[in-house]
Amino acid sequence: MITVRGLHKTFRVAKRSTGLGQAVKALFHREYKAIEALKDISFSIEPGEIVGYIGPNGAGKSTTIKVMSGILVPDSGICSIMGYTPWEQRVSYVKHIGVVFGQRSQLWWDVPVIDSFELLRDIYKVPETEYQSNLSLLTETLDLQELLGIPVRQLSLGQRMRCEIAASLLHSPSVLFLDEPTIGLDAMSKIAVRRFIQTINAERGVTVILTTHDMSDIEALASRIILIGKGRLLHDGSLQGLRSQFSTRKVITADYRTCHRPLAIPGAAILSWSPERAQFSINTGEIVVSEVLAALSSQVELLDVTIDGQPIEDLIIQLYKEHQLS
Amino acid sequence: MRLYWKYVWILFKSQMQYRASFWLLTLGQCLTPLAVFAGLYFLFERFGQIRGWSFPEVAVCFAVIHTAFAITECFARGFDLFSTMVGQGEFDRVLVRPRGTILQVLGSKFEFARAGRLLQSLLVLFFALSSLTIEWTPLKTVTLILMISCGVFIFTGIFILAATFCFWTIQGLEVVHILTDGGKEMAQYPLNIYQKWVARFFTFVIPFGCINYLPLMYILDKTEGNGILYMLAPTAGIIFLLPCLLVWNIGVRHYRSTGS
Structure with a gap:
């Protein structure tokens, strides 16, 4: 239906410079730079x-x-x-x-x-x-x-x-x-x-x-x-x-019956803690979700658990950043 | 062509949304050239004639060029305002529709208020023609129609040329008004009152002379030799339009490769 192969497009864009002197100069002579819009x-x-x-x-x-x-x-x-x-x-x-x-x-x-x-x-x-x-x-x-x-x-x-x-x-x-x-x-x-x-x-x-x-x-x-x-x-x-390719960070939120003893789960970072609720951040490359849940249930009486992936927006931002660095 | 009138119809409906503004504009448009014409009248009042041209004769010259200009401004206004179209990216829309670009740009704007100017110019034309004693023949009538219609071609050509510049500059060029307004001012008098080079410029480069001065000599029986040549002079307007269309197409190609 649609096949696109090897599209290239370069624009010549006039360089904009600041300052009145430069602006006047630009009236007579313009410098261009090439911008590769599609590679x-x-x-x-x-x-x-x-x-x-x-x-x-x-x-x-x-x-x-x-x-x-x-x-x-x-x-x-x-x-x-x-x-x-x-x-x-x-x-x-x-x-x-x-x-x-x-x-x-x-x-x-x-x-x-x-x-x-x-x-x-x-x-x-x-x-x-x-x-x-x-x-x-x-x-x-x-x-x-x-x-x-x-x-x-x-x-x-x-x-x-x-x-x-x-x-x-x-x-x-x-x-x-x-x-x-x-x-x-x-x-x-x-x-x-x-x-x-x-x-x-x-x-x-x-x-x-x-x-x-x-x-x-x-x-x-x-x-x-x-x-x-x-x-x-x-x-x-x-x-x-x-x-699955890029997002390895998950946030686990656990609600449990009141427990004043602080929780410690190996491999998971605690984002917040209260006697009723705790939030962990894990990297799925290092630890599997079920291990975290097992560790949790051995320490407290779980009432509710939610697991959130990284919001897609964050993912995209992270990707942009990575590629701008490279 | 049918599509063009549909464009015009929808623009007319749009215009009718703003009735008061329409009538005021029309009235205003009527008055501007009237003032110019009054100037012409007082000039002749004082000097009687210019180089063997009487007041009604010059008035015909004046009326032909103004009628052609008014008609052009009515329907080729899209080209006159083309810089905004390019600037706002509206030209992209033209390119994704399965019709020619010229037709679509023509159809993008129709200046109904210019009808006032047109009406006023036609009045001057009738007044001038009726105060002259002309032996009308079918050929002379054809000549008169040719004069006006080919005048429209020339002005349209200039508008298209001016619009084409927008592909490079984005902004409209005031310079071009030297050709439209300036040309109009020059050509409202018979060309033989000017210097040779001016007359030549407006005969061979921008052939305003071919649509009023030369054919008018035929209508007024002032010609020497072959009258047919004088009569067919206005067709230079069509010849003028052709390279303008060519340049337009080059402009469109440039736009599509730079996308500015």
Whole structure:
């Protein structure tokens, strides 16, 4: 479905310098430095996958999305999506994809949503029957009925995002690119948007590629993540795989019947202790969870135990740090 | 083309959300060129004629160029405001839609308020033509239509050129207004009142002279020799537009390789 092999992209960026003298100088002569936005990016995506494409700001996420949606031409490398090379057959290719830029609207600001939809129907030359069936499906799943008659500028951000996503699906694309679809949304709207992405993926088999900074989006949606940093591919695989590969720290919280004697578990560091509750941090490379539990139950009468893995956010931050050091 | 009118229709609906502002703008637009035209009138009041050109004749010159400019500003405004489109990254949106870039940029903006300017320019045109004694023939009518439509082509070409610069600079270039506004100011008078090099520049480089001065001589029967050449002079506007479109495509290619 999607094959990306050896993508390279270098930008020339004007050096910005401080100071008035430098600024004046820059008017006449500019120094450029080359920034490698993408270095040898390769991956492939099967039809019907939901892939989370993540990385810190400036990692090259948007550049990759732009290359894959036919906006940018890379310096070298292959990208084949449904048999098209996006930047070569732009017009015939983009009919098959939908793109949502979370921060920019594709709807006409001052007119009711339905007018934008109808214009998009004409832009994409969607046959009337197909348009009607898509529209009624989208209206139903996204609960848009009341929004269609309202000018876009009067919609809330969450409502608008639902309309944006619907707008990008009117022409039944096979691939949907979502660039930060939940940015700025409240918890309720986030959940609504996520649920919708799942529905559309399950019912229509749309392949979804989404970028986000919200790790709960990834946890809720993506069976697979591609992590990039400084233009390089750092990880490609399941979230679970990432966890087991990198996350060896676990936090065990134990509640027990009052016991004033301090606990001592070999191999586990105590994070907090009270007569009723204690928290330990362990490294699963050094000690197995069951050993800790066995040691615990021999010392106190356990009432409740919770074991928490490292939050995914911490994991990502740790990964970024590691790679910036190397 | 059908799609273009749909773009215009949705923009019209948007504009109608702000009725008061629309009417005020239209009125204002009506008054600006009127002031310029009044200046022209008082000039002739004082001097009678310029190099053998009477007031109504110059008024035709004036009206043709202003009509063409008003029409262009109405529908090619998307190119005029293209710098904001690039600056805000809206051009990316254009590239992910399965239509040509020119059509989409044209469809991004339509300045309805310029209708005021257009109306005023047309009024001057009718006034000027009716106060001249012209023997109208079908060919002369065609010439007049050619003059205006090819004028639109020239201004559109300049707008497109100016917009193309935005691919490199992101910001719009004020310099280009020398060509649009400056060209308009120059070409509202018959070109033979200027220095030779000015006349040549506006005939062969930016062919404003070809859409009013030369064909107007044909309409006013001032030509010597072959009138058909004078009559067909406005088509230079179409020829002017072609390299502009070419440059635009180079600009789009540059944008897609730098992504600035």
